[in-house]
Amino acid sequence: MTTNSRRYHITTFGCQMNKADSERMAGVLEEMGFDFTEDPNDANVILYNTCTIRDNAEQKVYSYLGRQAKRKQEEPNLTIIVAGCVAQQEGQTLLRRVPEIDLVMGPQHANRLQDLLEQVFDGNQIVATEAIEIIEDITKPRRDSDVTAWVNVIYGCNERCTYCVVPNVRGIEQSRTPEAIRTEIEELSRLGYKEITLLGQNIDAYGRDLPGSTPEGRHLYNFTDLLYFIHDVPGIERIRFATSHPRYFTERLIRACAELPKICEHFHIPFQSGDNQLLKAMARGYTHEKYRRIINTIREYMPDASISADAIVGFPGETEEQFENTLKLVDDIGFDLLNTAAYSPRPGTPAALWENQLSEEVKADRLQQLNRLVSVKAAERSQRYFNRIEEVLVEGTNSKDLSQVMGRTRGNRLTFFSGNLAELKGQQVKVKITQVRPFSLTGEPVELCIPV
């Protein structure tokens, strides 16, 4: 096989953390001399970066894997890699279930891909799922966009929400040092990136494990400090971050977001349920009153801030009345976007063993009711953009209308307007909004913005 004929394919499931990991693993494969191919059937190395947050996410992986395992019977040189959260959860079991797999690697091992793959090419079948200290990212990711980029700031999760597999598969919290984060952002700026999204499962818990924290849990350096530390990197015009946990979302953080001009007024703060008893059963560590106070404080400082969240319906024992408390919270707050899901019992989590599970019918019915309310509320929230002038950072073209470019407002609304991508890519444009839909906008360009 010549170097030129070495092609890789990656399919990514799951959250932004996985997308960021896939970009890093793609970078490793390109450094090793592989070229990307869109078509898995054309690749010599196939990598599935998997998600196990709900059962349907996991099952999807098995159906993709089945097809490639079959192909491998005819093409024994094909290399199959399963990375990410299913890999971590299933480990050795995956090899027993699909013996054609060459490499099973958990998310903490993403930066070790080259080393692991070389062992595979030496004829070994490898499972890399032991907990390790994540190696500082020294690779060059192959990023999907050349305008916006992910920057990991904290890996793992120290919470113990009773429904959730993430702590089992992503391990304990590991904060990168402020210096390493800033260096990566400076590099992105040199490469011409305009927007960064700081990533962590609970990003506002950043810093707890850095040296200088006290046993009582007081930490000397937290997420708000990090925002101040990285804000002035020249060339970066917008900063976003996700995901925030209500437990750690302080007024000081809100004030910093209001004060620092590059931080976009968009906050993703999952609430999961609007009922205090359920929040307690989920071990979330806050009440719906506290959640409402956070949103009110955000809106005091930034009246136009857009708010998005995640919610689960059909958690074990959820009564009709408790479900209505979730509807009520959604109705009262008016989210710009809400990711909703029916509760899915996950292996290795406490709630999966409880006896008060609800039927699939009840869960599906509640999910539908909630989704209906969400689109009504999102459509209402979109109305406020009508006739307004919004700053849009141009990222690409509208795939449904190539005469239009596509970008996002500071509040993270997808926005389309007529224009030439070659001229506008990476520019912020003032756009007058002429059409609003629940989750996207269309407008007319007014003028280019002057970069901050």
Ligand code: SAH
């Ligand atoms: N760290 C974030 C969320 C990470 S997981 C937080 O704490 O908010 C992403 C979302 O998946 C969660 O917010 C939750 O809404 C959903 N989720 C997690 N486990 C789930 C399960 N067992 N069933 C259904 N949805 C689940």
Ligand code: SF4
């Ligand atoms: Fe899962 Fe809870 Fe951690 Fe979020 S905070 S990743 S929901 S355990």
Ligand code: F3S
């Ligand atoms: Fe899924 Fe793992 Fe993210 S389980 S949601 S890919 S952390």
